Amino acid sequence: MILRKASREEVVRLRSIADYQFGWPAGDHLIPGDCLVGISPATRRIREVYGDEGLIAVLRAHDYQFSLSLLGGRLLKSCFPPPRHRVVVRAPLESKSVPTRLVVEVDPLLRPGDEVLVVDESDRLLGVGRLRMPVRDILEGCAGEAVRVRKLVVEKPGA
Template sequence: MIADYQFGKGIGKELFPDGSTFQLSRTKRIRQVLYSGKRIATARAKDGFFTLSIEGASVVHKLLPGKRLRVVVSEEAAPFVEKGKTAFIKHVVEIDPELRAGEEVLVTDEADRLLATGQLLLSPAEIMAFDSGAAVDVRAGVASKKEK
C-alpha cells in the first residue's frame, strides 16, 4: 500500500511480487524488501517511505508512463550520473512538475534510459529557476559498484 501511494496505483504488487522477503529492524518494522536475494527497497525510518535500489527503480521505470517521477539530465551528465554521482541543476533538462523535494526519483537521460535513483533535493520550480547546485542526491547509478 505504501508503494502504491508513493509511486502509483498497482506499483506495489509489481515492485514486491510473491516471494519477496522482508528484513525487520530491531523494533520489528520493515527495514528492507528483498526479492531473489537482491534488495529492492528500504523503508526510511523517518517517514516509512521507500528508497529504491537500481533493481527496484528499473521496475518502477518500466511501469510508470511518460516522464512521471523522472528527472531528465543532459547527455553530457549521463555518464557521471550513471556512476552514482550527484545530478546537478545545470544538467537538468526536464523534470516531472508534480514532484516534491525529498521524494524518491528516477534519473534518466533524454532517451528515457534509466541512469540512477535518488532523492530530489529541491522542488521542480526551484530546479528550473536556479543555475547551480545539486538537484538529486543520487543513491545508486546503474553503473555504480556500491550503493549509499
C-alpha cells in the first residue's frame, strides 16, 4: 500500500462518496482536509483513508463504498443524532454476529448491506458492521443475524 497525502480533488471526491453513502454532512466529519490515502499499487486507486488518529475507512473495491473502522464509526456517530445509522442492542456484544433478539431499535432508513453503528441503549459505540436483514424483519422478530459486526470496541481491563 502506498501512503500519501490526499490531493484537494481527492478530498472532495472522498467527501462526496461519504455524503452519498451516509448523507450530508458525513463527508465533512469523516474526511479531514489533511487526510492521508492508501493507494493500491496494482490498480493505483484509493483504498484507505487515514486521519490524525489512524484508519478512518476502507473503500471497497467492488462498489467503491466505505467500510468504517472504529474511528470512522466514532466520527459518524458524532455527526448524526440517534437513531440515524444505528442499531441499538440490549446486551454487550460477545461475538461478531448480532441476532435479531438482541436488537432494541433500528434506524428505519437503513437497508440490508448498509454500514451501521452498533450501540447500546445509552448510545455508547459497541462496534461497526453491516446490516444483514431488512429493518421490518428485524423489528418483527424474525430469527437470524441482524448485523455482521466487523470491528468490536474492546474494553480495556481496569477502565
